[in-house]
Amino acid sequence: MDEEYDVIVLGTGLKECILSGLLSVDGLKVLHMDRNDYYGGESTSLSLVQLWKRFRSNDKPPELLGSSREYNVDMIPKFMMANGTLVRVLIRTGVTKYLNFKAVDGSFVYNNGKIYKVPATDVEALKSTLMGLFEKRRARKFFIYVQDYEDDDPKSHEGLDLNKVTTRDVISKYGLEDNTVDFIGHALALHRDDSYLDEPAIYTVKRMKLYAESLARFQGGSPYIYPLYGLGELPQGFARLSAVYGGTYMLNKPECKVEFDTDGKAYGVTSEGETAKCKKVVCDPSYLPDKVKKVGRVARAICIMSHPIPNTNDSHSVQIILPQKQLGRRSDMYVFCCSYAHNVAPKGKYIAFVSTEAETDHPETELKPGIDLLGPVDETFFDIYDRYEPANHDEQDNCFISTSYDATTHFESTVQDVISMYKKITGKELDLSVDLSAASAAGEDA
DSSP states (O other): OOSEEEEEEEOOSHHHHHHHHHHHHTTOOEEEEOSSSSSOGGGOEEOHHHHHHHHHTTOOOOGGGOOGGGOOEESSOOBEETTSHHHHHHHHHTGGGGOOEEEOOEEEEEETTEEEEOOOSHHHHHHOTTSOHHHHHHHHHHHHHHHHOOTTOGGGGTTOOTTTSBHHHHHHHHTOOHHHHHHIIIIISOOSSGGGGGSBHHHHHHHHHHHHHHHHHHTSSSSEEEETTOTTHHHHHHHHHHHHTTOEEEOSOOOOEEEEOTTSOEEEEEETTEEEEEEEEEEOGGGOGGGEEEEEEEEEEEEEESSOOTTSTTOSSEEEEEOHHHHTOSSOEEEEEEEGGGTSSSTTOEEEEEEEEOOSSOHHHHTHHHHTTSOSOSEEEEEEEEEEEEOSOHHHHOEEEOOOOOSOSBSHHHHHHHHHHHHHHHSSOOOOOOOGGGGGGGBSOO
16 A cells, blocks of 8 residues: 555446556556445446345345346446447457457337337338338438448538538438437437537437447347446456556455645545555545535436336347437436346346436436336336536646446446546547457357
8 A cells, every 4th residue: 555656546436447447558557446345336236135235225135036146237227339439448458358248139219109119220211110201211311311421521421511510400401300300319329418409410420320330230139239247247347457457456445535735636545544645546426525516316217027128029138218308308218128138137037227317306206207118017126316527627636536427328428438537647549449340259149
């Protein structure tokens, strides 16, 4: 503990573990500490007994749910885009060798009380039951434009400068209906609200292209992949990476008090009477509560079931996005479902999560539209947790704080926070130029 480090990382949540791995690979001397005696922090995975202990105090889970050890219930469940940034980070760092992935069966969107497979290409648009005949043709033309668009090929721009015109302008050119715009913006481009409509269209087009490229990568029913045994494997994979490159890990360290000098700059961390010195501190919001601000809350339901979600083609793993307008809400709702097929539950059991940005104090009522899609449920746990963002100036205090996990059931916003933090900590862009064909070797089915 009495050594000096370049960086001390507090908390073994996924973001913190990715950063400690990346910084160790860069040759920085890293000490990683956690007050808990397990990896994962808020993004840990729980056995059935641990789940009961967390939400039901001392009750014991009923035997009919199966073996506790066969459950790996993610507290922050998220799928990865097969062609997305997190996969690039995994390949770039070699963490893929610690994990096995499997493609996610389905990607759906909620529209007018029903759920539909998300059409992502011109061919799928023509087959989709989500749109009428004439709307299918209009959507097909728009998808072809997006698929053919290349930054460095002016011919593909059709006279539009996507860095200047808004998404609303581009969509109006194709005359798309509101329901079509809804699923394109929220289920394909994965925007969390409708503010994207008045932003440069290039962001939405690139997000749509990522979705379509990810869908094509493994020829599955969705663009997503997910690790066998759940996300709890990810923090441990990056922890191993950090250790290989000289990082030091200490779990079960109480307090972990950040020390500041007279200028307000962090210079070390004290635990059990010993202080480790450092140049920079990286942590989750719980370690520096006076340097963060509350920006919202997430409401969620965790449901254990004995069947797949109805109307999803019997998918063993699936994401359903319920766009805000469809529910008369200010934010989208997300349904995540996984099962024994990904080794997160005993055979025949499924785990579904329904999550959204909380707008009331009553998650049971607020999450009802998503829960109603699940069919009969064996057990349900409700929860609300606060979301925080850093309120400090890292250049002044040398503290780099991650944002809390949002309600989305995909990693696109999470990994952007990691990349932004990496740039602030190191002063350089993260090199993500990798051969994505290597991803095929990363998974069992992926």
